[in-house]
Amino acid sequence: MTVTEDRPSPVLGTRRLRREDPALLTGEAKFTTDLNLPGALHLAVLRSPYAHARILSVDTSAAAASPGVVAVYSGADLADTWGAPMPSAWAVTPDMKNPAHYPLASTKACYVGDGVACVLATSDAAARDALDLIDVQYEPLPAVVDLEDALSDRVVIHEDLGTNSSYTWDLKIEGHEGQVAEAFAAAAYTVSERFVQQRLIAMAMEPRAVAAVPQPFGGDMTLYSATQVPHILKVMVALTLGIPEHQMRVVAPAVGGGFGSKLDVYAEELLCVALARKHGVPVRWVEERSENAVATVQGRGQIQFVELAADADGKLTAVRIRLLADMGGYQQLITAGVPLLGAFLYAGVYDIPHAYDFSCTGVYTTLTPTDAYRGAGRPEATYAIERAMDVLADTMGIDPMDLRKRNFIQKEQFPYTAFTGLVYDSGDHLKAAELAAEMADYNGVRARQATQNVPGATKLLGIGQSSYFEMCGLAPSRVLASLNYSAGGWEAATVRILPTNKVQVVTGTSPHGQGHETAWSMIVADRLGISPDDVDVLHSDTAIAPLGLDTYGSRSLPVGGVAIAMACDKVIDKAKKIAAHQLEANEDDLEFEGGSFTVKGSPDRTMPLAAIAFEAFTAHNLPDGLEPNLEAQVTYDPPNFSWPFGTHICTVEIDTETGQVDVLQYVAVDDCGNQVNPLIVEGQVHGGVVQGMAQALYEEAVYDTEGTLKNGSLAEYLVPAASDVPSITLGHTITPSPTNPLGVKGIGEAGTIGAAPAVMNAVVDALSSLGITDMPMPASPHNVWKAIQGASK
Amino acid sequence: MKISVTVNGTVHESDVEPRTLLVHYVREALGLTGTNIGCDTSSCGACSLHLDGEAVKSCTMLAVQADGASITTIEGLAQNGEMHPMQKAFMENHGLQCGFCTPGMVMAATSLLKENPSPTEEEVRIGLEGNLCRCTGYHNIVKSVLAAAAGN
Numbered sequence: 001m002t003v004t005e006d007r008p009s010p011v012l013g014t015r016r017l018r019r020e021d022p023a024l025l026t027g028e029a030k031f032t033t034d035l036n037l038p039g040a041l042h043l044a045v046l047r048s049p050y051a052h053a054r055i056l057s058v059d060t061s062a063a064a065a066s067p068g069v070v071a072v073y074s075g076a077d078l079a080d081t082w083g084a085p086m087p088s089a090w091a092v093t094p095d096m097k098n099p100a101h102y103p104l105a106s107t108k109a110c111y112v113g114d115g116v117a118c119v120l121a122t123s124d125a126a127a128r129d130a131l132d133l134i135d136v137q138y139e140p141l142p143a144v145v146d147l148e149d150a151l152s153d154r155v156v157i158h159e160d161l162g163t164n165s166s167y168t169w170d171l172k173i174e175g176h177e178g179q180v181a182e183a184f185a186a187a188a189y190t191v192s193e194r195f196v197q198q199r200l201i202a203m204a205m206e207p208r209a210v211a212a213v214p215q216p217f218g219g220d221m222t223l224y225s226a227t228q229v230p231h232i233l234k235v236m237v238a239l240t241l242g243i244p245e246h247q248m249r250v251v252a253p254a255v256g257g258g259f260g261s262k263l264d265v266y267a268e269e270l271l272c273v274a275l276a277r278k279h280g281v282p283v284r285w286v287e288e289r290s291e292n293a294v295a296t297v298q299g300r301g302q303i304q305f306v307e308l309a310a311d312a313d314g315k316l317t318a319v320r321i322r323l324l325a326d327m328g329g330y331q332q333l334i335t336a337g338v339p340l341l342g343a344f345l346y347a348g349v350y351d352i353p354h355a356y357d358f359s360c361t362g363v364y365t366t367l368t369p370t371d372a373y374r375g376a377g378r379p380e381a382t383y384a385i386e387r388a389m390d391v392l393a394d395t396m397g398i399d400p401m402d403l404r405k406r407n408f409i410q411k412e413q414f415p416y417t418a419f420t421g422l423v424y425d426s427g428d429h430l431k432a433a434e435l436a437a438e439m440a441d442y443n444g445v446r447a448r449q450a451t452q453n454v455p456g457a458t459k460l461l462g463i464g465q466s467s468y469f470e471m472c473g474l475a476p477s478r479v480l481a482s483l484n485y486s487a488g489g490w491e492a493a494t495v496r497i498l499p500t501n502k503v504q505v506v507t508g509t510s511p512h513g514q515g516h517e518t519a520w521s522m523i524v525a526d527r528l529g530i531s532p533d534d535v536d537v538l539h540s541d542t543a544i545a546p547l548g549l550d551t552y553g554s555r556s557l558p559v560g561g562v563a564i565a566m567a568c569d570k571v572i573d574k575a576k577k578i579a580a581h582q583l584e585a586n587e588d589d590l591e592f593e594g595g596s597f598t599v600k601g602s603p604d605r606t607m608p609l610a611a612i613a614f615e616a617f618t619a620h621n622l623p624d625g626l627e628p629n630l631e632a633q634v635t636y637d638p639p640n641f642s643w644p645f646g647t648h649i650c651t652v653e654i655d656t657e658t659g660q661v662d663v664l665q666y667v668a669v670d671d672c673g674n675q676v677n678p679l680i681v682e683g684q685v686h687g688g689v690v691q692g693m694a695q696a697l698y699e700e701a702v703y704d705t706e707g708t709l710k711n712g713s714l715a716e717y718l719v720p721a722a723s724d725v726p727s728i729t730l731g732h733t734i735t736p737s738p739t740n741p742l743g744v745k746g747i748g749e750a751g752t753i754g755a756a757p758a759v760m761n762a763v764v765d766a767l768s769s770l771g772i773t774d775m776p777m778p779a780s781p782h783n784v785w786k787a788i789q790g791a792s793k
Numbered sequence: 794m795k796i797s798v799t800v801n802g803t804v805h806e807s808d809v810e811p812r813t814l815l816v817h818y819v820r821e822a823l824g825l826t827g828t829n830i831g832c833d834t835s836s837c838g839a840c841s842l843h844l845d846g847e848a849v850k851s852c853t854m855l856a857v858q859a860d861g862a863s864i865t866t867i868e869g870l871a872q873n874g875e876m877h878p879m880q881k882a883f884m885e886n887h888g889l890q891c892g893f894c895t896p897g898m899v900m901a902a903t904s905l906l907k908e909n910p911s912p913t914e915e916e917v918r919i920g921l922e923g924n925l926c927r928c929t930g931y932h933n934i935v936k937s938v939l940a941a942a943a944g945n
Contacts, residue, residue, distance in 0.1 A: 027827015256893025
């Protein structure tokens with residue numbers, strides 16, 4: 001069901017099939033491990049089995065003598081190789097404590113999976129065989145697994161820092177500091193909850209893979225990597241290894257999903273490049289899945305203390321948030337900043353005064369580093385406010401839908417300047433919520449619930465909602481600067497019309513499943529009045545697309561796609577000058593429609609873009625001073641984030657005897673502004689919802705007290721299968737963003753952001769008749785059963 | 794050890810290390826890299842291919858166990874430049890995003906329809922539970938398989 005405003009376009013908004021698919025469907029697509037690199041050496045990394053241990057000695061002699069082995073290195077052997085520690089790009093406070101982190105540890109291992117030595121061999125099998133022959137003597141130290149324990153500094157992980165606390169970042173509203181305490185003192189109702197965002201593993205289906213190919217005599221280095229961020233990677237590898245940036249080329253071949261876990265600069269990327277330089281031959285590495293579980297960043301890992309104040313009508317009057325963020329053993333690329341991406345969203349979609357107080361402390365533990373995972377900070381924020389709203393509704397004895405309606409920012413208030421100073425571009429929360437309620441038969445489920453959830457019932461019905469706002473489309477560079485992020489948030493695009501009127505688009509976005517080639521070709525076709533089939537989209541190779549900031553944070557369309565539209569307009573402006581010259585008309589008298597310029601009022605005086613492209617190429621008859629060829633480049637720095645929103649409603653039935661949660665229906669109403677390709681939008685929401693549902697019901701990286709991951713394989717870590725999840729019922733409202741010429745917002749993370757709280761609100765709602773008021777994630781049969789047993793005592 | 798296998802209609806005589814997994818043989822010895830490796834516990838199904846007409850996870854068996862067998866990989870599914878109806882159904886229903894699980898998913902799905910030509914949604918979901926996808930939430934994969942079944 002879609003509620004839409006008319007926006008006629010022959011291309012935009014159509015369900016165009018993806019041009020990416022044939023190569024992927026037939027096995028032609030080349031992922032990094034598929035590259036044929038004759039003479040390549042294979043890298044394997046020996047990883048610490050201890051969460052926290054001093055490295056006393058590393059004996060590589062037996063491994064070095066193993067068949068096929070070319071070289072073995074300990075962390076100490078390579079210590080002089082690194083020009084700088086591994087990069088972390090987000091020093092959130094000036095006094096943030098950040099330990100030096102190198103691709104291989106040489107004195108101390110800080111998590112299970114921390115690399116301590118590596119082997120180069122003529123085959124992957126030979127390299128892995130030799131790992132067993134490296135003799136590392138460790139002195140085990142106490143693991144630090146629990147966040148609150150870490151905060152006590154009972155065991156300090158990085159002795160030189162003197163504490164496990166890395167930073168405390170506060171968001172207080174200037175001039176309104178006292179208002180929060182006043183609001184809580186005056187509140188008719190308050191809520192105080194503690195939620196845990198369990199650690200999650202992204203489990204992109206393609207594990208990471210790297211290949212570094214040197215050209216010893218040319219001096220250049222090509223790094224192939226299963227990465228979301230070839231452009232960022234290029235700069236960071238150059239800086240870390242002291243390679244002149246213009247001699248580094250990074251290519252992201254076909255990439256099998258990322259979800260934030262490939263938004264990073266990893267030890268293995270640096271090792272492959274460094275060793276390829278040293279040995280003068282290609283070096284490649286492929287991650288095994290169980291290695292991925294510990295050596296690739298994990299997501300979430302927060303304890304949230306959430307307080308709401310409300311007046312007698314349930315109108316929110318203040319929000320106070322305290323977070324502990326588990327950073328793991330070290331910081332990776334944006335570890336410290338992930339919670340900040342949610343810091344502005346703990347009031348959700350609600351109209352609150354300037355009474356907002358947020359504080360986050362980043363804490364080191366002896367676990368795998370955390371970093372961005374689909375939604376990065378925003379799912380955590382949405383979960384906190386949306387679960388707390390249900391608690392408030394329960395406290396007041398009113399329906400949670402009713403409570404939300406009393407607090408929504410109203411349609412008329414947009415663009416809405418929030419208490420933080422951020423401007424929410426557009427929204428209609430009430431419309432999205434009402435559409436979702438209608439599609440989910442909200443009132444009908446409530447009525448059924450009254451008859452079904454009677455004392456002694458073994459199947460309890462629950463319905464839960466979440467209404468979300470997402471701050472995405474990262475990001476205005478100046479806002480990033482104010483958050484101390486080290487880079488900008490612009491995106492680059494080049495549109496080049498070839499002499500035969502075929503078009504090349506060069507984008508700095510780097511897709512790994514999102515269908516950019518299809519979507520970008522549609523934007524260009526719409527703008528230039530040509531067929532999408534005549535548009536080639538070039539990306540993910542820094543030699544072809546030298547400028548870019550890559551794909552994460554639902555930024556590709558609202559930043560990269562908009563840059564492409566603007567580059568098209570720039571090309572059209574130039575073409576217009578040529579058309580005016582050749583048609584002997586004034587530029588102002590020309591109209592561009594359907595791929596042709598026409599003199600207003602003289603339909604016979606017309607010139608198609610195809611003819612102009614050829615004229616621009618031959619340059620025989622151009623206006624004085626105009627450069628030949630039709631090409632334009634735009635670097636677009638967005639003036640604002642984009643603010644997609646929506647309401648999700650989940651209906652569950654819980655078996656009280658087994659604790660099993662069955663999702664009976666999942667309705668997602670999302671609004672991402674104008675849709676370029678609804679087929680792709682729907683796919684993004686489906687996948688996002690299931691990832692959020694997976695956090696709610698299935699997934700958790702479980703560690704023992706020694707800091708060992710207990711479920712580090714796909715046999716034990718419960719990525720849902722088709723049989724574990726339902727079909728998703730989708731609805732859309734369309735509220736264009738006024739801040740960009742396409743009226744678009746991002747959609748990559750929305751599903752995940754909306755889903756976990758909707759599912760958990762449904763679960764708690766179902767169990768509320770037993771007196772249960774909260775449930776830890778995941779709501780696994782075991783956890784639910786335990787809660788039911790506890791409640792019945 | 795010497796083995797003889799027919800892969801996508803071509804007979805290959807190879808000398809393999811006994812410990813070589815079938816998936817490594819197909820990818821590395823034959824260069825058929827469409828079959829992907831997504832895990833090390835036979836959980837994800839990315840390496841599914843057809844062995845004597847039935848879908849198997851090619852990481853669960855050794856290359857030597859395939860001696861004498863006839864294998865179809867994802868590269869062998871399209872015929873005469875035409876995608877297989879299952880491949881077309883995945884394209885038409887947006888049954889893939891990153892595409893990494895896709896070859897295995899398509900091979901498993903074609904095998905499923907061979908056993909059960911008119912499955913219900915529930916049967917498709919259960920039939921594909923050995924193949925994991927992280928992008929699509931399965932919604933459009935299930936839709937693709939049902940569409941392929943309806944077209945048969």
